[in-house]
Amino acid sequence: xxxxxxxxxxxxxxxxxxxxxxxxxxxxxxxxxxxxxxxxxxxxxxxxxxxxxxxxxxxxxxxxxxxxxxxxxxxxxxxxxxxxxxxxxxxxxxxxxxxxxxxxxxxxxxxxxxxxxxxxxxxxxxxxxxxxxxxxx
Amino acid sequence: xxxxxxxxxxxxxxxxxxxxxxxxxxxxxxxxxxxxxxxxxxxxxxxxxxxxxxxxxxxxxxxxxxxxxxxxxxxxxxxxxxxxxxxxxxxxxxxxxxxxxxxxxxxxxxxxxxxxxxxxxxxxxxxxxxxxxxxxxxxxxxxxxxxxxxxxxxxxx
Numbered sequence: 001x002x003x004x005x006x007x008x009x010x011x012x013x014x015x016x017x018x019x020x021x022x023x024x025x026x027x028x029x030x031x032x033x034x035x036x037x038x039x040x041x042x043x044x045x046x047x048x049x050x051x052x053x054x055x056x057x058x059x060x061x062x063x064x065x066x067x068x069x070x071x072x073x074x075x076x077x078x079x080x081x082x083x084x085x086x087x088x089x090x091x092x093x094x095x096x097x098x099x100x101x102x103x104x105x106x107x108x109x110x111x112x113x114x115x116x117x118x119x120x121x122x123x124x125x126x127x128x129x130x131x132x133x134x135x136x137x
Numbered sequence: 138x139x140x141x142x143x144x145x146x147x148x149x150x151x152x153x154x155x156x157x158x159x160x161x162x163x164x165x166x167x168x169x170x171x172x173x174x175x176x177x178x179x180x181x182x183x184x185x186x187x188x189x190x191x192x193x194x195x196x197x198x199x200x201x202x203x204x205x206x207x208x209x210x211x212x213x214x215x216x217x218x219x220x221x222x223x224x225x226x227x228x229x230x231x232x233x234x235x236x237x238x239x240x241x242x243x244x245x246x247x248x249x250x251x252x253x254x255x256x257x258x259x260x261x262x263x264x265x266x267x268x269x270x271x272x273x274x275x276x277x278x279x280x281x282x283x284x285x286x287x288x289x290x291x292x293x294x
Contacts, residue, residue, distance in 0.1 A: 064260030064276065116260065122283070123254050123262055129286040130251050133236070136293050137163055137249060
């Protein structure tokens with residue numbers, strides 16, 4: 001359990017750093033500015049995404065693709081719920097909802113693609129090792 | 138590996154001299170064979186129609202994989218499926234240097250019988266064997282499987 005929380009904490013730190021640096025670079029280019037509530041929402045999204053993704057071991061018998069889809073839906077649902085709660089205090093425009101799903105989906109698809117590529121590369125390397133071992137027998 | 142055989146009718150004691158560069162699994166397998174310690178398994182056909190109540194001796198090299206189902210252990214070979222009285226854990230311990238590695242809670246596979254590893258469209262990785270069968274490599278065992286291949290490669294060099 002201690003190991004799980006350690007990994008989760010590390011995941012939150014890395015993802016929040018990546019998101020905030022990307023936002024800072026994007027703001028520097030576009031000349032926009034983030035307010036405190038945006039920063040807090042970004043942090044909350046990172047926490048939700050890290051918790052949902054860290055539960056992958058629960059889906060051990062499910063295929064990785066199904067696991068990715070389940071986790072995407074779960075993460076979208078919880079982030080949407082958070083935004084819905086915020087919209088009670090500070091209204092969000094319909095475009096805001098679209099932007100939220102777009103900015104959540106694009107990195108997710110990119111990361112899924114990277115995962116798929118790494119998997120194929122790993123399998124290729126394992127095949128090479130197996131054939132090498134079979135030949136040296 | 139070069140093999141020299143000498144026949145000498147006047148020999149008092151038969152012996153084997155083995156020259157090797159490093160103790161690779163294949164060398165320890167030869168030692169096991171000479172010392173009559175090569176692990177073998179005795180099993181009966183899993184198919185009751187074929188079961189003539191006689192035990193069949195199985196050599197590890199002939200086994201594709203072990204499957205543990207309903208508290209029973211089965212060994213899959215080219216000639217058929219055999220039920221064994223061993224545990225999967227003991228087989229894993231006994232056969233690690235014979236190319237057997239655990240890939241899920243219930244499967245121990247022989248890497249020397251793998252034709253190819255292939256990722257499925259759903260991203261599950263399967264090991265395809267010479268006999269056309271396939272076994273899924275579970276995600277939880279992926280790291281251990283990789284480490285096993287690296288270890289075997291190191292000791293084979």
